[in-house]
Amino acid sequence: MYKDYDLTQESKRVQKVEPSLIRTVLNRVDELRKNGHEIIALSAGEPDFNTPSDIKAAAINAINENYTHYSSNRGYEALRKKIAEKIRKETGVSYDYRTEVLVTSSGAEAINNTILSIIDEGDEAILFSPAFVNYENMIKISGGVPVIIDLKRENGFEIEPFEVEKHITDKTKLVVINNPNNPSGAVYKSSVLEQLCELAVKYNFIIVSDEMYSSLTFGDTKFKSVASFPGMKERSVIINGFSKTYAMTGWRLGYITAGEIRINTILKIHQYSTTCSPTFIQIGAANGMDTEGTRQETALMIEEFARRRMLLMKGLDRILELSYVIPNGAFYIMVDVSKTGLTGMEFAKRLLEEKHVAVIPGVGLGRKCTDFIRISFAASAKNIEKALFRIAEFIKEL
Structure with a gap:
């Protein structure tokens, strides 16, 4: 059967996957820097802050105390307990840290494992565009069919529940949302989420909610988790992590919360992928995430993001050829x-x-976003100002 097999050929599963335009841009940035160019990067979703000192010290201490062996597949118990406490305080949803919290090696792993544990060949998953690139590609890898709903700029990239209902079929198994949203900065209204949850109950599907930016909202905007609506704890999987809130992108530490049965199914995938996250990293997070020092550092970081957001919007307002959708969360802005x-x-x-x-070209985040670019304001205020000057100069020279 395999006599004529081309050993260089990729699997059919991999052939379905689109390369990430985000990574293409980041790779080109690296090339230009190696050639001696000063690049202002407003491309990556990475805070330019350092990880809070107490978390770093706790992780170093854990290494020195030789916590360099396996932890439980579910994650270091003290960390799971801290995560459950944090979620209860922020969303009002209670998860049993022993059975309903799973620690992963990054939010990306959490997305991968969750979708792989739910989607079968031919299952449909409703996605919203623009969106983080991982969702669509993981649906494809899992053998599922992405059903993409294009959100409207004039509606602030808000989800429209009546539009969702039109796309539901007897094969719909999953709806994936990212709230607050990368790349649009939309924070979905409570009334919209409530209607989406009602559809989940009516049509018996699961909502996977990536809430990685849940602590990053601006002005009077309030974040609400889908798990907090009646009957939704057992119908939802919540993904979150430490990368954005604690400036820990390189630590690769995420987590999943869901009902016990769902966590147990995801655990089957997790134990054959990363087995467990590095133990000393988990201990560092557990011992350092809620100290007074960490609370102060993360609060200052969120305040600075708010200032950078205003700086960027005011700068864009001065460039008449550009327009944008006001972001109410995360640290991105979609610019037309x-x-x-x-x-x-x-x-x-x-x-x-x-x-x-x-x-980042908008088309890399949404098929109908060909007129857009995504700008990250996770960079320093100084670099944002320099970038705005160069953008204005570029447009004048066109």
Whole structure:
């Protein structure tokens, strides 16, 4: 059967996967920097802050105390307890840390394992666009069928429940949301989430909610978890982590909360992928995440994100050829560049090559976002100001 098999051929599963435009841009940034160019990167979803000192000290101490062996597949128990306490305080939802919390090696692993544990060949999963690229590709890898609903700019990229209902079929098994949203910055209204949850009960599907940016909202905007609605704890899987809230992107530490039966199914995938997250990292997070020092550092970080958001919006307001959708959460802004005469892809490529400012083409995050670029304001205020100057200069030279 395999006599004529091409040993260099990738699997059919991999053939379904689209390369990430985000990674393409980041790789080009690295190349340009190696060639001596100063690049202002407003591309990555990575806070430029350092991890809080108490978390770093706790992790170093754990290494020195030789916590370098396996932890439980479910995660270090003290960390799971801290996570459950944090969620209860922030959302009002109570999870049993012993059976309803799973620690993962990053939010990406949490997404992968969750979708693999739910989707079978031919199952449909409703996704919203624009969105983080992992969801669609993991649905494809799992053998599922992505059903994509394009959100409208004029509606602030808000979900419309009546539109969701039109896309539900007898094969719909899953709806994936990201709240607050990367890349739009939308924070979904409580009334919208309530209607979405009612649809989940009516049509018997699961909601996977990626809430990685749940602590990053601005102004009077309030975040609400889908798990907090009646009957939804058992119908939802909540994904979160430490990367954005605690500036711990390189630590690769995430977590999943769900009902016991669902966690047990995800655990089957997790134990054959990463087995467990590094024990000393889990101990560092457990012992350092809720100290007074960490609370102060994370509060200052969130305040700074709010200042950077205003700085970026005011700067964009001065460039008449650009417009944007106001972000109410996360640290991204979707900018319409169509008045420049360029597509988002052309704009991003030329801006990087000619002015050494890196942004992400919108089409890499949504098929209908060809006129957009995504700008991250996780960079320093100084770099945001420099980037705005270069962007204005670039447009004048077109």
